[in-house]
Amino acid sequence: MTNLLNVESVLFYIVICLYFAAMIFYFLFVALKKDGVAKIAAGIQILGLLLHSVALVCRGIGAGRLPMTNQYEFSTSFAWGLCLVSLLFIWRFRFPVIGTFAVPVILLLIGYAAMQSKEVKDLMPSLRSSWLGFHVSTAIIAYGAFGVSFVLGIIFLVRDRMGKNAFWDQHVPAKEKLDLISYRSVCLGLLFLSFTIITGAIWAEQAWGSYWSWDPKETWSLVTWLVYAVYLHLRIRRGWRGRAAAVFAVAGFVCVMFTYVGVNTFLPGIHSYA
């Protein structure tokens, strides 16, 4: 079993190198304006995702449980989630510029993971629940989707500033479409965040006898949920699309990151282990 953990360790660094290479190619794609380079970049990113998946499976088997129970495992899974969702959006909307902006964020996340302790610790009894698996895996997709909406928000703002530019006009959808794609990623994120909160509540009910106790992590996931609900309503009510929606998507992701890192760092609570 320790062998598998060693394999995971090696793979983890290979994956970082692959994501780094993908980032370089995505940058080259924008700099050289060559479509072929984007294909190479996406190919490397897909290879990175595959090896990343293998690494997570090795970690899971090696540790004898789901690889989602401490800060290291969660941050590497989070990077994996963002990689998966960004590839889905790149493929679905034929929009490789997403990669140019998403892969640096993936690298930041996986870099954060690299700074965490990789030790496999004994699991306290309350963490031995199958609801934990549902809770964290839905959170990974939700965070990945919000990460993509953040990236799309940035792309929108950059495009907004750029004015007329042949490359951007050709490779980035028109603002109206960009806004709709961003909306789709928020929808995906909000749906999965709702799953995360509800599976977390079921788990808390079984483990602590209370499905909602205003713990800071819970509270901040609710804040994030409400922020995106406001985003949806502003879109409908005030027609806040385009620029305002893009700013909102960026701000929403700041809430996501605060829920994820800030709460553990600045606020006390029962979620302090993850």
Added chain:
Amino acid sequence: MKKIWKFLGSMQFAILLLVVLILACAGGSFITQGLSYEQYAELYSERSAGLILGLGLDDVYHAWWFVLITAFLCGNLLLCNLIRLPQLLRRGKQADDPAHLGTPCVELTGVRDPEPLFARLRMPRAKETTDEAGRTLRIAVQNRAGLWGAWVCHLGILLLILGFALGQMTKEEYTVYGVPGETKRVGDTQYALRIRDFRVDRAENGFAEQYTADLSLLDLSDESAPLAEDTSASVNHPGSAFGFRIYQNSMGDAAKLTVRKDGELLQETWVCQGDSALILQTPLYVQLRSVLRDEAGAETAAPGYAYMIYVGDEFYTMNVQGAGESIPELGPNYEVSFSESQSYTLLQIKRDRFTPLAFLGGVVTLLGLLLAFYLQLRKLWAVREEDGTWTVRGSSPKGGALYADRVREAATPARTRP
């Protein structure tokens, strides 16, 4: 008056309430909750402490104004859903009405046969009718159920808040702790909890992986014929009996306290860590502070017991004594000693009849979100022009330009340009 009602049910008001809720929730997470005036004064300043307590910021999530905002949100949701119910029913009925097709986001002209296009976009069977100019019109509507997404989502949130609020108001919650063999009254209810057994499953390295308590809940309403329901509770697997849920919350050490007076056994009782026992016929309390162990871990005999002695409420002395050794501070004719030790279990006993309602609300909310986001209403309609070709138009309130792209893409092979 009508204006006020309209505002209370409006989305504008909803956004305002949501923003205030966001600020309140976030604020509450930054101010440590539940401290006293002195603690806040020390943490911040005396003025801030007064402000925090005055505004209920020491318990934001139960403060009157927080409850009031939530109540307004519920009223807002209810009104909004009531107002929108007839509109939605109408929109559902009119979905394939030629007069209510909506603004098209895409238009294709000169299509020879629209059927393959409808099929490729997986549109349901089109309704054939005629428009006001007498031309043949085929209308297909997809995902009519999606119209209800937001409505269902709002209903779910309403149920969720209702279930949570009713639960907060009516739930019963008690804590019982003890060692195997003990039977303890559950708060001031007619129930008592008997702890039949308590086990700690350990990994090879001694790490506790699971705690399990075997229990009987006794209904003592008829003392002569108590009813009992057996159950067991472990972490993540609560037990249930008589409509209560019983949670294995935590555990700790307990030690046996033996009191002899002039050589005669006066008292023998288990004391849990942190608890104190009154020594009979004296004003003295002995509190067990902790059971000291060597590094080897939990299952070996405890080498020492740390205790404190109180006279009434007054602290008298503290010390550590070995197993079976008499505590010296209690005078020559009293022999008071700790011996043995075992784990006690701390259980939470709870009855909240509205938990299922809150979870139903959660599931309904999820269903609503799925409908709203992933069953988006789309319409595609084709008009037969005089030259025999068809003009196809499509609309999708939420898909817009993306739906237009899809329609164009699906049409590329089938479309023939005149």
